[in-house]
Amino acid sequence: MLEIKKITLYLVEQTLKTPFVTSLERVETRESILVHLLDEEGYEGWGEVVAFSSPWYTEETVKTCWHMIEDFLAPLVLSNQITHPSECTLLFNGIKRNQMAKAGLETALWDLYSKRQDKSLSTLIGGTRNVIPSGVVVGIDDPNQMLATIEKHVLDGYQRVKIKIKPGKDIAIIRRIRERFPNLPLMVDANSSYSLDQIDDLKALDPYHLLMIEQPLASDDIIDHAKVQRELHTPICLDESIVTYEDARRAIEMGSCKVINIKVGRVGGLTEAIRIHNLCQEHGVPVWCGGMLEMGISRAVNIALASLANFTIPGDISASSRYWEEDITIPEVCVEEGYISVPTAPGIGFSINLNRISEVMKQKKEIVKQ
Ligand SMILES: [Mg+2]
CATH class of the missing domain: 3.20.20.120 (Enolase-like C-terminal domain)
Known part of the structure; x- marks a missing residue:
């Protein structure tokens, strides 16, 4: 059972080494939302929301994803018993689209779940x-x-x-x-x-x-x-x-x-x-x-x-x-x-550079199980 007790969102921003130009947009700095999960037994999981700051690739943005996670998706994860990350599909089914917001939370659950299983995500x-x-x-x-x-x-x-x-x-x-x-x-x-x-x-x-x-x-x-x-x-x-x-x-x-x-x-x-x-x-x-x-x-x-x-x-x-x-x-x-x-360590197989995150963080929000 994955009993998530706290979800922390970090809004981070980094400058790309070189600007990236597509037919639709020029990207110079990259904002992302990092999602951290903590369960009742102390296991952690990390996910990343890949929406851009403006809606040129799909309709989602960093701000819409923050809103969707904070106000709709995180409360669902905190208030439901989840045994496997694949259950998110059904859990989030009542919320239309907003794929990147959903994926940020869902991938964090996959990371946490594979750490609990002591297996690499792969x-x-x-x-x-x-x-x-x-x-x-x-x-x-x-x-x-x-x-x-x-x-x-x-x-x-x-x-x-x-x-x-x-x-x-x-x-x-x-x-x-x-x-x-x-x-x-x-x-x-x-x-x-x-x-x-x-x-x-x-x-x-x-x-x-x-x-x-x-x-x-x-x-x-x-x-x-x-x-x-x-x-x-x-x-x-x-x-x-x-x-x-x-x-x-x-x-x-x-x-x-x-x-x-x-x-x-x-x-x-x-x-x-x-x-x-x-x-x-x-x-x-x-x-x-x-x-x-x-x-x-x-x-x-x-x-x-x-x-x-x-x-x-x-x-x-x-x-x-x-x-x-x-x-x-x-x-x-x-x-x-x-x-x-392909990493062999449990979960996504990479540690998180918390110093780097604090250097590039613009906003942080903790959402705790009621
Ligand atoms: Mg493409």
Whole structure:
């Protein structure tokens, strides 16, 4: 029985080493909510809410998540008896959407539960890999700068490079990357910046043997993506469109994509992420784990998730030092020759750097069982 007696929320803010530019937003500083759970027997769990400060990626923000957790989700966790973290799906069922707020609490419960079981999170969920391949994302920038950044990451050993694109900032840079790196595992992410009438711009990318084009069309679409996929050789990968297991089922049935990017925050927690992974595995649809410019706690959950068998494509999981001067976990997430070791210690397998958290904390709230 997980009897949670106290939930503490920390609002932290860190400056990214370099600003990150997508088709929708320029991110320079990153706020996150860290969730700490304490149970009656003294076990602890940590989770991270990956919503951004403004609603450019999904409708959630740091402030909406704080509100949802403080006023709705935390009271549910404190006032109910929970035997397994997967019960959160049912427990939170009466609250619509707000996936990232739910995932922050749910992943903290998974960490606490696996510590109580004295198992690593990866072992607990059935992970089959000891190491996972690491990929990196390069934002939209001056083409020369992008090439220099990619060159550096290739030398660092990253297994796959993804670049952000948007209409007018696509084929020219892809052509230049391909001239310089003909065989680099390369993919592109449009973050919904194209419309159906720009299908020819997407078809023009077919000759560059991209691993996939991620989320070209609207963030809530699966129908038009199916139309584009029928005319495109390059696989489409859906990100923003897949918020639930049912979304994934429909997208696979419709032929809207050939690959799915699974993000724990976007789908409301690890339980739903594992269900989507299993569904995709049954249908022969490979998956990979997407990134949210997150800090070490979420990064650790991603590593455990990506140790499952159908994560056959390198994801966005890179080293802490790619983004941060200092991360909030000990040790930080490290990449060695393109791979990240899956921790074997109980829970998420990383300790928490409380000194760092106090340095970057803007707000703290304790919610205690009544
Ligand atoms: Mg994406």
